[in-house]
Amino acid sequence: MRIDKKHRTFACGFLDDIHSFDDIIDVDIFENGSSVTKTSTASVVGRTALGAVINPVGAIIGGVTAKKKSIEIINSMEVHITVKSDKKPLLIIKIDIPKKTKKDSKDYQKALTKAKNTVAAIQNLKLS
Numbered sequence: 729m730r731i732d733k734k735h736r737t738f739a740c741g742f743l744d745d746i747h748s749f750d751d752i753i754d755v756d757i758f759e760n761g762s763s764v765t766k767t768s769t770a771s772v773v774g775r776t777a778l779g780a781v782i783n784p785v786g787a788i789i790g791g792v793t794a795k796k797k798s799i800e801i802i803n804s805m806e807v808h809i810t811v812k813s814d815k816k817p818l819l820i821i822k823i824d825i826p827k828k829t830k831k832d833s834k835d836y837q838k839a840l841t842k843a844k845n846t847v848a849a850i851q852n853l854k855l856s
Contacts (some may be wrong), residue, residue: 729821738853740819748785751856754810759802772798802829805839807846821846
């Protein structure tokens with residue numbers, strides 16, 4: 729990834745893939761092809777509705793207890809950047825991680841830290 733703060737642009741991959749900081753819509757970390765923080769929308773809605781029938785506090789608890797996807801072995805990690813673009817709206821930065829990496833390993837923590845720092849840097853570009 730190349731950043732040009734003077735012109736408020738960045739590039740991922742090829743030189744013709746240049747975007748303005750203002751083009752950034754969203755940034756997320758993906759493991760094994762799925763968002764790290766992916767929560768089933770149907771699960772949240774269903775549990776919230778059921779909780780609301782019981783009582784208002786139940787609605788909050790029902791939504792919060794929705795199932796989250798958990799994977800213990802990681803084969804790939806990527807940072808996905810959604811940008812305003814008709815040509816290529818999704819930019820992907822691959823994070824180096826060995827195949828079959830356990831989530832409790834140092835390799836995983838190192839890769840996750842790199843991914844989080846990448847996300848933070850991109851979010852800072854958007855705010856600058």
